Amino acid sequence: MTQYHFVAASETFLTVEEPLDEVLRERVRNYGEQGKEIDFGLVKRPAFLNAPELKAIADQVPQPAAAVVSTDAKFIEFMKLRLEFVAKGSFEAPSASIPDALASAA
Numbered sequence: 001m002t003q004y005h006f007v008a009a010s011e012t013f014l015t016v017e018e019p020l021d022e023v024l025r026e027r028v029r030n031y032g033e034q035g036k037e038i039d040f041g042l043v044k045r046p047a048f049l050n051a052p053e054l055k056a057i058a059d060q061v062p063q064p065a066a067a068v069v070s071t072d073a074k075f076i077e078f079m080k081l082r083l084e085f086v087a088k089g090s091f092e093a094p095s096a097s098i099p100d101a102l103a104s105a106a
Contacts, residue, residue, distance in 0.1 A: 040070035
């Protein structure tokens with residue numbers, strides 16, 4: 001199993017109100033320059049928030065939700081500080097309750 005870290009908020013907040021696309025584009029450019037594989041993604045209506053072990057975090061996130069998911073804990077910590085009004089958590093996948101870390105519930 002792989003450890004995933006995430007920040008989650010309302011889909012409107014992450015995709016409309018915050019300049020998230022700018023941050024993610026810069027991260028993609030930086031990874032390209034370093035020859036590093038992309039280890040993050042934006043998931044609209046993330047299915048992992050339906051997992052029982054994430055209920056306490058999911059209850060804090062307005063619906064419909066969106067999340068930035070990564071295997072890099074430091075990047076997610078940066079996103080939490082940058083975006084401020086987001087919930088932060090982590091999980092392991094694949095598991096019985098989260099078969100696909102990047103799946104959408106939509």
